[in-house]
Amino acid sequence: MEGNLNLVGYGLSAIGGAIGVGLVFAAYINGVARQPEAQRVLQPIAFLGLALTEALAILGLVFAFVL
Amino acid sequence: MHLPEILPWGVPYGEGFGKQMLLILVAVALIAWFFVAASRRRELVPGKLQYLGEMSYNFVRNSVGKDIIGEHDYKPYVPLLFSLFFFILVNNLFGSIPLLQLPTPSHVGTAYALAGMVYITWIVLGIKKHGIGYFKLAVVPSGVPKAILPLVVVIEIISTFLVRPVTHSLRLFATMLAGHLIIMLAAAGSEFLLLHGEGLIKPLGVLTIAGGVGMYLFEILIQVLQAYVFTLLTAIYIQGSLAESH
Numbered sequence: 001m002e003g004n005l006n007l008v009g010y011g012l013s014a015i016g017g018a019i020g021v022g023l024v025f026a027a028y029i030n031g032v033a034r035q036p037e038a039q040r041v042l043q044p045i046a047f048l049g050l051a052l053t054e055a056l057a058i059l060g061l062v063f064a065f066v067l
Numbered sequence: 068m069h070l071p072e073i074l075p076w077g078v079p080y081g082e083g084f085g086k087q088m089l090l091i092l093v094a095v096a097l098i099a100w101f102f103v104a105a106s107r108r109r110e111l112v113p114g115k116l117q118y119l120g121e122m123s124y125n126f127v128r129n130s131v132g133k134d135i136i137g138e139h140d141y142k143p144y145v146p147l148l149f150s151l152f153f154f155i156l157v158n159n160l161f162g163s164i165p166l167l168q169l170p171t172p173s174h175v176g177t178a179y180a181l182a183g184m185v186y187i188t189w190i191v192l193g194i195k196k197h198g199i200g201y202f203k204l205a206v207v208p209s210g211v212p213k214a215i216l217p218l219v220v221v222i223e224i225i226s227t228f229l230v231r232p233v234t235h236s237l238r239l240f241a242t243m244l245a246g247h248l249i250i251m252l253a254a255a256g257s258e259f260l261l262l263h264g265e266g267l268i269k270p271l272g273v274l275t276i277a278g279g280v281g282m283y284l285f286e287i288l289i290q291v292l293q294a295y296v297f298t299l300l301t302a303i304y305i306q307g308s309l310a311e312s313h
Contacts, residue, residue, distance in 0.1 A: 044135055047299050055234040058241050 010064035017057030024049040087174045090167065094157040098150075127152050127298065135302040136309070144305055147188070151181065152298040155239065159290035162247055163283065170243040170290065175236070178243075182236030185301045193308030201308065235300055242293050246286040253279030 028046035032039045072083035105120025113121060127149045132141040155172070162170030172178045193201035206223040207216070253275050260272030 040130075040134065043130075044299060044303070047296055048303060051234075051238065051296055051300055054238060055230070058234055058237045061241050061245075062237060 006064045013060040020053035087171050090171050098153050136306045156294035163287045172239045173243040173247045175240045178236040178240035186232040189304040189308045
């Protein structure tokens with residue numbers, strides 16, 4: 001077996017980002033289900049949350065390549 | 068792994084005018100052609116082409132510009148948001164067009180250029196609006212106790228002025244690169260399993276082909292979503308530098 005352990009590490013670190021994105025969208029869907037007219041307000045907030053959470057996974061990907 | 072360059076013909080990757088640069092020019096020509104054609108014969112009751120053009124313009128104008136930046140001062144930024152959205156959208160979708168098969172932002176230079184432009188834009192806008200006090204406004208949140216202020220300011224400086232442009236560009240680059248890689252991985256994997264696999268391994272190639280097609284379709288969704296997210300974040304950053312308080 002050959003390969004780089006970085007990639008395994010990145011796979012593990014992506015779990016955090018995945019849970020975060022899941023939580024963001026779970027909250028978004030919950031909010032829209034309870035109050036459908038709030039969808040226009042919630043949508044940008046949800047995508048902002050997605051972007052901020054995803055930043056961690058992206059930094060992880062970069063470090064997996066760099067280090 | 069990379070194709071050789073086009074101009075001068077066949078020189079190694081990174082030394083000349085390559086496929087990605089050509090695709091950028093094609094994207095610009097395509098977008099210009101489409102919107103000129105859509106707005107050439109304007110009528111009160113729009114035809115199909117005009118309707119499509121108006122709908123896509125309205126999408127960026129209303130759901131990104133108006134909703135985020137605000138009713139009062141979103142108008143000057145609509146052209147920026149609009150061109151960013153369609154430039155990135157078309158460039159991303161090149162990744163899912165057979166034969167082209169290369170999203171331009173999968174080269175990190177494209178993403179750096181776009182995000183760098185946005186970075187300069189929102190800093191300049193903030194300084195224009197608030198003067199030099201903009202930097203204080205940007206890094207000192209209101210309502211934080213004095214004792215932990217030094218810590219918060221350091222974190223804010225890092226997250227606003229250093230990490231923000233990096234993640235803004237790498238988000239686009241990384242998703243496009245990953246999508247490009249995963250399709251290539253599926254194709255190479257199927258080739259290996261079907262042609263060189265032995266015994267029971269061989270039929271598994273069918274599964275990787277099915278997975279590859281699934282990822283290909285999923286990738287289209289990601290490409291549209293990333294164009295949207297990039298534009299949305301641009302609007303949020305501009306709104307942040309125009310806002311009165313942190």
